[in-house]
Amino acid sequence: MLTCRQMSELGSDIIDNHLSVRTRLSVFMHLHMCSRCKRYIKQLELTSQVLQQLPFKNEAVDSQSILNRLQAPD
Amino acid sequence: MDEEQEILVRLRRGDSSAMESVIKLHHSFLIAMAMPLVGPESADDVVQETWMKAFAAIGKFEGRSKLRTWLARIAINEAHAINRKRGREVSLENWGVDSGSPIGSRFNEKGAWEAPPSQWHYETPEALLTEAELYECIRKHLHKLPSDQQSVVMMRELGGLDCPEIAKALGLAEGNIRVLLHRGRQRMHAMLNHFEEDGTC
Numbered sequence: 001m002l003t004c005r006q007m008s009e010l011g012s013d014i015i016d017n018h019l020s021v022r023t024r025l026s027v028f029m030h031l032h033m034c035s036r037c038k039r040y041i042k043q044l045e046l047t048s049q050v051l052q053q054l055p056f057k058n059e060a061v062d063s064q065s066i067l068n069r070l071q072a073p074d
Numbered sequence: 075m076d077e078e079q080e081i082l083v084r085l086r087r088g089d090s091s092a093m094e095s096v097i098k099l100h101h102s103f104l105i106a107m108a109m110p111l112v113g114p115e116s117a118d119d120v121v122q123e124t125w126m127k128a129f130a131a132i133g134k135f136e137g138r139s140k141l142r143t144w145l146a147r148i149a150i151n152e153a154h155a156i157n158r159k160r161g162r163e164v165s166l167e168n169w170g171v172d173s174g175s176p177i178g179s180r181f182n183e184k185g186a187w188e189a190p191p192s193q194w195h196y197e198t199p200e201a202l203l204t205e206a207e208l209y210e211c212i213r214k215h216l217h218k219l220p221s222d223q224q225s226v227v228m229m230r231e232l233g234g235l236d237c238p239e240i241a242k243a244l245g246l247a248e249g250n251i252r253v254l255l256h257r258g259r260q261r262m263h264a265m266l267n268h269f270e271e272d273g274t275c
Contacts, residue, residue: 013256046202
């Protein structure tokens with residue numbers, strides 16, 4: 001039987017689908033009866049998705065001078 | 075056609091305003107990713123080379139990955155090329171050591187939740203990212219992660235690289251990469267949870 005602490009340690013393996021068959025079954029059983037872990041794993045997945053969609057735009061980057069350097073002969 | 079497809083069409087035509095847009099979109103990310111691989115003094119050179127190669131080869135980019143992922147792969151190759159030329163290796167001292175669970179104190183001695191996460195107001199990444207304050211907070215905390223976790227989170231989540239290629243790029247075992255990724259996500263989750271509870275960063 002997995003504890004909630006162990007579930008939290010497995011969090012990324014759960015959301016990345018990186019579990020052995022046996023562990024997958026224990027995880028499934030735990031999630032079935034533990035709403036707190038269900039919430040934690042769901043939020044961890046949401047955190048991962050937020051990071052994946054995080055724009056990293058920086059208007060302050062001087063793109064013009066970078067382009068000029070690309071076009072300048074060596 | 076989505077935004078990225080549209081910009082790709084313009085890039086293939088050699089449209090310089092499209093080049094400027096992608097530079098603004100991805101330059102800071104590439105610098106942050108290259109920094110630990112080559113050190114702060116060479117990160118600029120790596121990324122400059124990356125733009126050069128990328129714009130020259132954009133016709134070969136098939137769009138099977140995100141543009142950012144393709145750029146990240148070029149940057150990693152450039153970083154390794156610079157290191158080889160200078161006869162040095164990536165030296166990432168103390169990288170990959172597990173810092174332990176950042177939420178260990180939220181469980182009782184039996185391993186059950188004592189302080190479980192709260193219910194969040196938002197349920198989708200799009201909804202979460204509409205809050206400007208939250209967006210700023212995420213960026214701030216991303217930079218506050220320990221450098222190994224930050225690097226892996228950047229490469230995996232923002233860059234879209236997979237764990238085996240990150241392991242190769244950093245010279246660490248794939249198992250280490252997965253642990254670092256998990257710790258980084260846990261810390262970012264704790265930040266989001268705090269924001270959802272308190273409304274402050």
